[in-house]
Amino acid sequence: MKIRIPFLIARAAMGMALLSAATFAIAQAPVRFVGTITAISGNTLTVKTDADGAHQVNVPSTAVLKRIAPGQKDLTTAETIPFSDLAIGDRALVKLDPDAPAGTEEALQIIAVKQADLAQKQQSDREDWQQRGVGGLVKSVDASTGVILLTSGAGATARTITVNTTEATMLKRYAPDSVRFDAALPAPITAILAGDQLRARGTKNADGTQIAAEEVISGSFRNVSGTILSLDAASSTLVVKDLSTKKPLTIRITPDAQMRRLPEVMARMLAARLKGGTGGGAASTQRGGSGPSNGSSGGGGDPQQMLNRAPAIQLADLKKGEAVMLVSTQGTTEVNAITLLAGVEPLLEAPAASQNLLSNWSMNTAAPDVAQ
Secondary structure (H helix, E strand, C coil), X not given: CCCHHHHHHHHHHHHHHHHHHHHHXXXXXXXXXXXXXXXXXXXXXXXXXXXXXXXXXXXXXXXXXXXXXXXXXCHHHCXXXXXXXXXXXXXXXXXXXXXXXXXXXXXXXXXXXXXXXHHHHHHXXXXXXXXXXXXXXXXXXXXXXXXXXXXXXXXXHCEEEEXXXXXXXXXXXXXXCCXXXXXXXXXXXXXXXXXXXXXXXXXXXXXXXXXXXXXXXXXXXXXXXXXXXXXECCCCEEEEEECXXXXXXXXXXXXXXEEEECCHHHHHHHHHHHCCCCCCCHHHHHHCCCCCCCCCCCCCCCHHHHHHHCCXXXXXXXXXXXXEEEEECCCCCEEEEEEEEECCHHHHHCHHHHHHHHHHHHCCCCCCCCCC
């Protein structure tokens, strides 16, 4: 015992020393965050992150500043830039100096993506999603084969699309409370469920009924039909009495929300089509030259295209007591609107078909907004 006690004490002391060293190393590890530059004053940047608010960062002359293209990962080809090249609106990855004075945030390194470069890439990505993308509601998922079946369109224009995925396909899923593409996270194919909304981008066959998917994004959203109880322009919200639950639901209108109003003639025509009618000759006058119709549609227009031509509206255009239909994020008392349609009283006569129409439309009005 006289021999072992000093040995054990020595081992314990060494262990505590190593633990202290490891703790010190962790404490000294550089902190990183990603955000958007919102202000520049002297050599200080204000960077607003997507998660924890704004940081005021001092940028000394010793800081390493580099510019990369959107999506670029390899810094060996990054361009070194002066502080004066940074601008409001640029995205920035900031690595803080762990040796900076306490209570201050000082940059050790900044990797910037210029706003103009990001806007150009976003536009290119949107166009690619529109040209090489498909969207619809998930009908079934076979995880063993990687095959996902979608239903797209409504009424006479409804069709089934086969989405073929492989291990190389990038699968992402919207966050429960968000419709931001850049907030979507990787998720396995088993996370995709029947009834989900899904968009896929890849190589399509000639008629667009099959696609070899390079990228897939999906999400579970809520369909709501109801009458407006109140509106609050200051908070960009409205309260709707949900016709299915008979309870009030607060709807947040974000800048990304798609809002349109159906003219009465168009609403009645759509309602007739969804209930099995052809909608008469009025559909032909609404079609314009937007594209080919389904051969079995009786000369009627594509409902999705008709919704796209409905006039866009703002929150101020809505009125208390009128009916609306929307697709939103999930939630029981408060949700974010993805798409909202007013002037829908005739459509409420065929609620199931109407919600299917709106769900498909919300996946086709625009491509995902891709952000760095």
